[in-house]
Amino acid sequence: MTRTDPLDVPRPDAQLHFGVFFQGVNHWTVWSDPASGSQIDPANFRRVAQTAERGLFDAFFLGEGLRLREVDGQIHDLDITGRPDAITQLAALAAVTDRIGLVSTSNTTFNEPADLARRLSGLDLLSEGRAGWNVVTTDNAWTGANFRRGGYLDHADRYRRAEEFLTVARALWDGWENGAVSGSPGAPAWAAPGAVRQVRHRGPQFDVDLAPTLPRSAQGHPVIFQAGDSGEGRDFAARNADVIFSAHGNDFDDALAFADDLRRRLRAVGRPEDDLRILPGTEIIIGATEEEALEKKRWIRLQQVTPATALGIAGLLWGLDLSDRDADGPLPKEDPVVAENDGSFGARRIADPRKVVAEWREKAEAHRWSLRETVIALGPQRGHVGTPAGLADKFAHFVRQGALDGFNVTPYLIPDGLDDIVDLLVPALQERGVYRTEYAGTTLREHLGLREPLTHRSTTDRRQAG
């Protein structure tokens, strides 16, 4: 339980931040267990958000997919599917929570700034400064088939549109001066004359002229989240985001390299290197002993990777329909096929399938693994497994070394999957001094320890901070 010697670490006082991601999609959420609840019942959203709030989490997070996933032109039927509109669900949760941040994943390609910025402002006001926006940029025509404009955007333009979208959104959020709305009942005008500025913007993506409908919230702007991992995505985050999600949260060296890379990119755009919170997505499996935790992991993986899911994941790697094979038998003998990517889930093939299949074959042979065992061992990996004390030591090391600022946790079970983390891991982290014992502020921006929104800083502030 001793704290690491502060002199040995770059960030002796760093605090771990947790978010919870109610996924509503993917095989990582177990649905076959008797304890697995409805994915649409509002009581389960409330339960998870309130559990996270009890655990002093920074944020409750919802994803978005604007078309149901398909494999080879058929709706993918193996995973949990069907979820509520994120902002609508979060506005409902604003009424039954009072501290936790509420983060919506919303698309910049198939939304318009006036509408989305206003919806986010509404959420921010109804939650009194707890809204966040995870900016995503789907561009394919397959998704566009559900929208008025269809698949209109070139892949190369997706971040350009996102960035211009953010520019317009921020102008709308800044459209009302602070204190624009009168605080006295007998005021001569609802809003001070001249305090609301018309937003006119003309650029390659948007040509708008409108009156912003809402004043600023308690946190100024909704907090901006971003999840891109490509160089372009990371640069976008360095220029625009307050928080970045990543897939770099399992291995310490990988996490540190990712964090160092982002710090470099932040310096390059003139932002302080502590201006962006890094919250990798993860799964956390807890046991009373290491053995118990590993046994629990094995059980969870078997629930997640059902025989059909194993064949589905292998099918994506091979580029073949393997659904009629035996998951408990050997790996397919065929060579993988490299297919076109139309943007649908089933088209997201692996970059170099021949190399991966060769590796899988070698290891499966050495360990005498079936196809399903191979998928569990070598397929998509994630997460941390251990005892509360072991995990707390590990996470304290990660955060004090500056490898990350926390995790966005995906529970493997809805609605109870967060209970262990809140009841067992959080106290262990608190004992080590790396986790808050109460909320210090009321807004999401305050929970994350962020500075004011980027557009509210003077040039001098930015230079000094850098």
Add this chain to the structure above:
Amino acid sequence: MSGPALRLAVELDGDGAHPAAWRRAAHSPDHLLTPRRVARVAAAAENAGFTLLTLEDGALPPGATPDVVGRIGAVERAAFLATSTSVIGIAPVVPVTYAEPFHVSSQLASLDHISIGRAGWVVSEEVRPEAARAWDRPLVDGAAARARESRDGIEVVRALWDSWEDDAVIRSVATSRYLDRDRLHYVDFTGDTYAVKGPAIVPRPPQGQLVVLGRPGLVPAEQLDVALVEGPDIASLTAAAAAAGTPRTFAEVEVALDTVDATADERVADLERHAPWTTGGRLRHIGSAAGLATLLEQLRGVVDGVRLHPLVLDEDLPELSRLVLPHLFARRHAVRPLPGASLRTHLGLERPANRYAAGAAFEALEETR
């Protein structure tokens, strides 16, 4: 009066129906957009016994520069209120002149899930050309074009609500299948200005289809569950309701009541100094609570319900709650909604069959009763 007891709805946007209503509100302007105030007004309406609350909206802020007033989106307010209320129906106003029908369908289906079947949708239009500039879309010009966008939008939204059959989630452990994909349907809509593929990303709403309300003339009758009919007097309302051709009709009624502090006439006159309360040809009652109760009694048998538009919420809602609604309930001219029932049930509307489902399990259950 004969006919079934009235269902009562109330419009709760802003501080009231008058454009200058905020000047007589019991709070300062900066409280209007707080969660406490939004919840308090809805709680007052629910406790009074209203069956439905509606929330006006549009892309442009209410009030023109320099008298601009802030407004939180109706869907966000409705979702927030779905959790802070438990019985009252909740219907946001959502125009589909420029909005994405796919998003609108998802938002409203989600609202019905969140409220466990208490949601409705008031369809309206974006009339002002500034809305097109805000949305960054080509102007939808003229009444016919706007009606086309509403018609197509409702068609898509309703089709998407049916694109999941009620029993699409099967959780078949033996076959590893969460869904029966045969119970999900592409809507494959192609209209004059756009196409939508589907299916929805949100499971079918608890009510099957939300209660859709709108003005006849703007929206085809066969797309509406409730026509919001207008007329300056009972005779014209009777004619409008008879011509509506919808399962239910609600009369629009604007009200300003006498209060302890001022008569209704004085209150209206006070606000008229700042802005006119233009009449859109709706029935309007300015006067005593008893007079309003008598007027509403006369509407029984003419329409199935009324939607009240109070002049100033902080002044008129307490009078409605204290004097008017109890009077109507006591004489069974109107009914309070029962806890645990859907909005469709409150309005006596059937849960509709799914257009895509052939012999679905839920219909079979109905037949065996």
